[in-house]
Amino acid sequence: MKLKGLLVVLLILAILLPLSSVFQSASIPYAAFAGTGQNVVVVAKEDYVFARVVITVQPLASTPNVQVTGGSVLPAITFPNGTTRQVPVDTTYVITLSNTVVFPFSQTSASGPGYQVSPGTPVSVQLLSGQNFTLGIDNSIPGIHVFQYILTGDATITVNVLGVSL
Numbered sequence: 001m002k003l004k005g006l007l008v009v010l011l012i013l014a015i016l017l018p019l020s021s022v023f024q025s026a027s028i029p030y031a032a033f034a035g036t037g038q039n040v041v042v043v044a045k046e047d048y049v050f051a052r053v054v055i056t057v058q059p060l061a062s063t064p065n066v067q068v069t070g071g072s073v074l075p076a077i078t079f080p081n082g083t084t085r086q087v088p089v090d091t092t093y094v095i096t097l098s099n100t101v102v103f104p105f106s107q108t109s110a111s112g113p114g115y116q117v118s119p120g121t122p123v124s125v126q127l128l129s130g131q132n133f134t135l136g137i138d139n140s141i142p143g144i145h146v147f148q149y150i151l152t153g154d155a156t157i158t159v160n161v162l163g164v165s166l
Contacts, residue, residue, distance in 0.1 A: 039129050041149040041159050042114030045097060046122035051163035053095040053125075053147075057087045060154040075153030087155065097147065108143035115146055123163040 045051050059075050077093065078084045109118035114126040151157055 037130055037152070039127055039151045039157065040114065041125065041127050041151065041157070042146065043097070043149070043159075043161055044110070044112075044115035044117045044124040044144060044146045045161075045163060046108070046117055046119070046165075047100045047143050047145060049097075049122045049163045049165050050099040051097040051123055051161055053097060053149075054092060054158075054160045054162075055095070055149060056090070056092045056158040057151065058090045058156040059087060060156065073153040075151060075155035078150040078152075080147045080149070087153070097145070100145075108141065110141045110144045112146070117144060122165060123161050125159055125161045127157060127159060 041055060043051070043053055055077070057075055057077060075087045076084055077087060079095075111117070114128045115124045117124045
């Protein structure tokens, strides 16, 4: 009976040990970024990662004690599918990026403008300030998905990505 109990404990540990590294997170290197003009949020992930992207946009015009030289421009966000939304008030966007494979047979490393992913860091996020939306990101890398969220106007931007490797 003790042997069966020990085997059950070892089985549970064998199952839970790989799960300790399945949760991934990334965020822009600063708590919040006050951007003017055009900024690009680049999110990259391995295809076996299920991720949740949280982008919070706060227009600078509605921020107390903040003045932008020359007046404030109302921010807008453009999603990877081309949809553009004006952001007149504080808004949080939660985007789900599903995984396309469950068991990766090969793991890829890739880097480019605004991202760097590898098996050790399968989720990457970076905010590129003052960039235009024609970064030339190669979306044809097998096993890697790269998404661009374009933010124009004057706003404080916060980005967090939470991922699970399934």
